[in-house]
Amino acid sequence: MDMPPEPLGDDLLATAAAAGDRAAFSALIQRHYDRVQGLAWRLTGNPAEAQDLAQDIFAALPAKLRHWRAEARFSTWLYRVVVNAAHDLRRRQATRSKAADGWGDWELARQDEIVEERERLDWLTQAMARLSPELRDTVALVLGEDLTQAQAGEVLGLSEGTIAWRMAEVRKRLRLMAKEGAR
Amino acid sequence: MTDDVGDLKAALRAAPPADPAARAEALRLALENFDRLQGSADPARLMTDRPMEGRGVLSGAFQMLKKLASRPVLAATTSAAALVAGMVIVLPLIDLGAVPGTAPKPVAVETTNESRQRIEEVPAEAEQLASPPVLVAPAPMAKAAPEGGAMTRMAAPEADAMLADAPMMEMAMEPVAAADPDMAAPPKENTEAFANAPTNPVKVTAEEPVSTFSIDVDTASYAMVRQSLNAGFLPDPASVRVEEMVNRFPYSYPAPAADEAFRPTVTVMPTPWNPGTRLVHIAIQGALPEVKARPPLNLVFLIDTSGSMDDPMKLPLLKQSLALVLPELRPEDQVAIVSYAGSAGQVLPPTPARDRAAILDALDRLAAGGSTAGAEGIALAYQVAQGMTAEGEVSRVLLATDGDFNVGMADPEALKGFIAREREAGIYLSVLGFGRGNLDDATMQALAQNGNGMAAYIDSLSEARKVLVDQLTGALFPIADNVKIQVEWNPVAVAEYRLIGYETRALRREDFNNDKVDAGDIGAGAQVTAIYEITAPGSPALLNDPLRYGAATPPTPGAELGFLRLRHVAPGETESRLQETPILPEMSAPGDEARFAVAMAGFGQLLTGATYLGGWGWSEAIALAQGARGEDAFGYRAEALGLMRLAEALDR
Numbered sequence A: 001m002d003m004p005p006e007p008l009g010d011d012l013l014a015t016a017a018a019a020g021d022r023a024a025f026s027a028l029i030q031r032h033y034d035r036v037q038g039l040a041w042r043l044t045g046n047p048a049e050a051q052d053l054a055q056d057i058f059a060a061l062p063a064k065l066r067h068w069r070a071e072a073r074f075s076t077w078l079y080r081v082v083v084n085a086a087h088d089l090r091r092r093q094a095t096r097s098k099a100a101d102g103w104g105d106w107e108l109a110r111q112d113e114i115v116e117e118r119e120r121l122d123w124l125t126q127a128m129a130r131l132s133p134e135l136r137d138t139v140a141l142v143l144g145e146d147l148t149q150a151q152a153g154e155v156l157g158l159s160e161g162t163i164a165w166r167m168a169e170v171r172k173r174l175r176l177m178a179k180e181g182a183r
Numbered sequence B: 001m002t003d004d005v006g007d008l009k010a011a012l013r014a015a016p017p018a019d020p021a022a023r024a025e026a027l028r029l030a031l032e033n034f035d036r037l038q039g040s041a042d043p044a045r046l047m048t049d050r051p052m053e054g055r056g057v058l059s060g061a062f063q064m065l066k067k068l069a070s071r072p073v074l075a076a077t078t079s080a081a082a083l084v085a086g087m088v089i090v091l092p093l094i095d096l097g098a099v100p101g102t103a104p105k106p107v108a109v110e111t112t113n114e115s116r117q118r119i120e121e122v123p124a125e126a127e128q129l130a131s132p133p134v135l136v137a138p139a140p141m142a143k144a145a146p147e148g149g150a151m152t153r154m155a156a157p158e159a160d161a162m163l164a165d166a167p168m169m170e171m172a173m174e175p176v177a178a179a180d181p182d183m184a185a186p187p188k189e190n191t192e193a194f195a196n197a198p199t200n201p202v203k204v205t206a207e208e209p210v211s212t213f214s215i216d217v218d219t220a221s222y223a224m225v226r227q228s229l230n231a232g233f234l235p236d237p238a239s240v241r242v243e244e245m246v247n248r249f250p251y252s253y254p255a256p257a258a259d260e261a262f263r264p265t266v267t268v269m270p271t272p273w274n275p276g277t278r279l280v281h282i283a284i285q286g287a288l289p290e291v292k293a294r295p296p297l298n299l300v301f302l303i304d305t306s307g308s309m310d311d312p313m314k315l316p317l318l319k320q321s322l323a324l325v326l327p328e329l330r331p332e333d334q335v336a337i338v339s340y341a342g343s344a345g346q347v348l349p350p351t352p353a354r355d356r357a358a359i360l361d362a363l364d365r366l367a368a369g370g371s372t373a374g375a376e377g378i379a380l381a382y383q384v385a386q387g388m389t390a391e392g393e394v395s396r397v398l399l400a401t402d403g404d405f406n407v408g409m410a411d412p413e414a415l416k417g418f419i420a421r422e423r424e425a426g427i428y429l430s431v432l433g434f435g436r437g438n439l440d441d442a443t444m445q446a447l448a449q450n451g452n453g454m455a456a457y458i459d460s461l462s463e464a465r466k467v468l469v470d471q472l473t474g475a476l477f478p479i480a481d482n483v484k485i486q487v488e489w490n491p492v493a494v495a496e497y498r499l500i501g502y503e504t505r506a507l508r509r510e511d512f513n514n515d516k517v518d519a520g521d522i523g524a525g526a527q528v529t530a531i532y533e534i535t536a537p538g539s540p541a542l543l544n545d546p547l548r549y550g551a552a553t554p555p556t557p558g559a560e561l562g563f564l565r566l567r568h569v570a571p572g573e574t575e576s577r578l579q580e581t582p583i584l585p586e587m588s589a590p591g592d593e594a595r596f597a598v599a600m601a602g603f604g605q606l607l608t609g610a611t612y613l614g615g616w617g618w619s620e621a622i623a624l625a626q627g628a629r630g631e632d633a634f635g636y637r638a639e640a641l642g643l644m645r646l647a648e649a650l651d652r
Helices: A010-018 A022-044 A047-065 A074-096 A106-110 A112-120 A123-130 A133-144 A149-156 A160-182 B003-013 B020-038 B052-068 B080-084 B113-136 B149-154 B159-169 B175-179 B220-230 B242-247 B315-328 B356-365 B374-388 B412-424 B441-450 B461-470 B472-476 B509-513 B592-607 B618-626 B636-650
Strands: B087-090 B107-110 B210-214 B262-271 B274-286 B297-304 B334-341 B343-352 B394-401 B427-434 B455-458 B478-489 B496-500 B520-523 B527-535 B562-569 B577-583
Touching (some): A022 A074, A022 A133, A047 A074, B334 B374, B374 B412, B374 B427, B412 B427, B455 B461
Antiparallel strands (some): B334 B343, B478 B562
């Protein structure tokens, strides 16, 4: 009779956790920490920030979970939470300093004032810095998290068409960058 | 997939591994907060039927986490002193599902040295942020400052004000926290800057009998609220300006007499949310001159084509929106297009509206790229507009932007001054906001207010239709400039009063008669609504006790409630005209128009903390709006009802 329990789905766990089930909550956060931290890194480009962001998100998660209505899949909902937290962080930073400490502000990164800085950036950082924040969010989800364009659209609250358009835009920018690099 | 995308994918997939200590700390914090939220560590219900080994693993892990924890997590004591001691109130994310009233208490967590340091830096930065507006409105009485009052207030030196205001500026705060000093959080920066100020307090008539403010015909706040709700989140309370929620809708108020610019109608009615008070609904209907008789119109589209506009919700929507305007224009009207990105340039020289193909073609050729040089673009647009203006014509610059003035506007004060000077010369400015993320609502507001124009936020083609087509006449043809409202309340009939909304539009009492002080404008056929909540002397609903040593004013039944004064300047004139109306105490059954306006005022207040609404909630607001839909030819009210239901569902 001691069959090992089937692993419960995220949505069931989340529903139980939202209703006050401590073990369910604990299981849920264990399962998702790495993913949250990973997406946070993809969005911010900075491991330390990603770690802080993940901690903030987890600290607030019990309260937020109360608003989880099982209308979206838990993973989608959680992605949305991370994206929004990253946006908040980005906004705060945008005012604090325009310096490119994360993926950077692409408009500023294009300015050649910070040549030394640029030399230290590796290819990924350069590529990401080339993209607008919207495009970065999109690649973080579509390429980084391997979501379909429809899923990424759901997370960002945009239509699938918009995501497709953005991905086309990303390709354009990357091609341009490759061309410049070859020159 | 090109190789580049493949490379990017591979690079992104290789996320640095999570630091185990950080992971443990985050998980422990989450569980700690979970327990606090539950009240007690409730044994797992879902798993109780399961074999114990499962739970053992989980609780074992928890024990392990406890040991790993290097820093103590303190229970929320919600004491103000805690803030001083370097505590952070961790509520960073509540904006996504924040529920006024039901959101959990914040949790105070002692943080690392690094983040503590970060918090300490914040006030200085916030002050820096707020300092340019101080230059704009040097009035020492921050709350009475005319324009940019919100920001001036933010810059008020007292620490108290800083703390109390913090929730208003912050995405993450629960709205009711504004009233609770214990729950204050350190202010933080945000590039999505909203113009707002703390909710107008209840005032005691004996102390401050006169209330003065400028009208507000902007609608940006409503569209931002709608955008948030449709995205599934309650809007940031700071983005909600109650008067804009009300004024966003067309109302059929009594029309003015033939020779008057507008007509005020005052209705006194019972307050839906408080039996002890009454509402005074002041409706202003602007005259609608014959559309055929309107003077030729010169429009300069000043279009932000900076890199940040490269988003389907920005430049493409902007092009479609402006294309909607063209069929509404008369053949002799003129259109010019100026774009600004990096350097400003005239994309289309003044062209008669009959040449629609040329205008559409120029619109179509706009592409995003480069950074923003807002000031340069505005200067060029005004120069073009001046060249187009002939005797008796109306010229207007329509600035379409995502509010990003990063480059080129070193001095916002100079830009505002420039716009204000051009306003004197008869060229108006309206601002259309697009997209979210770095929308600078506060700058938009400030520019439009200085330019005698409206600020609207366009989130969809249907909103563009409403702003630019259905209301084209009102949006583009001012019939009364500098409209100010002053109400003097009669202390024998009104002991306390409160103006609902208009926080960012407060004027000083003496500014009412000073025509140099700019105020809002009414467009042709537009309506403006202002609502006061008043409390009679002796009412059980009074919030302030009478003064022991004050001169007692015996209530006089039947006395006038107050006296309404309206001032406006006719376009092209410099002297203002005064209109006066007594506010009589007779209550009348409010019509659909007044009731819908009140329902919207209730909606706005529910979104901003509902400080004065008592138990009146979503269902009451929805019922009130539902019963007052009236004709609703464009379906705007039906849409608002949908939003209210959505907000109700999200606010749980």
